Amino acid sequence: MTMTQLARSSSRPRLLLACGVLAGPMYVTVSLAQAFTREGFDLARHPWSYLAGGDVGWIQTLNFVLTALATLAAAAGLRRALAPGRGARWAPVLVGVFGASLIGAALFPADPAMGFPAGTPEGPGTVTLSGILHMAVGGVGFLCVSAACYVIASRYARDGRQGWAWYSRITGTLFLGSFAGIAGGGGIAWANLLFVAGIVALWCWMSLVSLDLSRSLPATIITEGH
Secondary structure (H helix, E strand, C coil), rough: CCCCHHHHHHHHHHHHHHHHHHHHHHHHHHHHHHHHCCCCCCCCCCCCHHHHHHCCEEEEHHHHHHHHHHHHHHHHHHHHHCCCCCCCHHHHHHHHHHHHHHHHHHHCCCCCCCEEEECCCCCCCCCCCHHHHHHHHHHHHHHHHHHHHHHHHHHHHHHCCCCHHHHHHHHHHHHHHHHHHHHHCCCCCEEEEEEHHHHHHHHHHHHHHHHHHHHCCCCEEEEEEC
């Protein structure tokens, strides 16, 4: 393989992992910007999925789609960055399923409830097929990305990088616990705020792991004709 070919083979996974670095900041920034500006939205009461409802719900729907595409690209980058070795097979699959679940969340919006969007009656509201599918695809995606944290933790541990291994385990545990909290206590302030913390922690982890794995790829110099 020429130096040019080697450089290209290394640059592709870097570009894919760059999507993983950017996915979280994009999703969190767009979601929080809406959370603090849309009438009637309360972070302590309403999951971010509710932002896909109402006249400007298309903003959050687009946020889901773009974040999904960036996450799917990151999954492809993980496959290249982790191979060969532990986690190279399952971590990309689990992250990829999480990315696909975000597309499902965009296709099947959450049901209006608890006074949001503005004008919606208080209370749980009417449960529709779209709402059921939204919760189902979200649940599958959340479980898969939590498992991905543990798979990548195993890889880090095998490579002797115990700090990264513990960081991945703690993130997976925090996110899984926050998901369990909101699944069992939707509408309760502490459960919703814990889930917000879990989401932010997960996307921080995704960005930092993508950046770390990108830096671990072999450096190459593009030299034409060699």
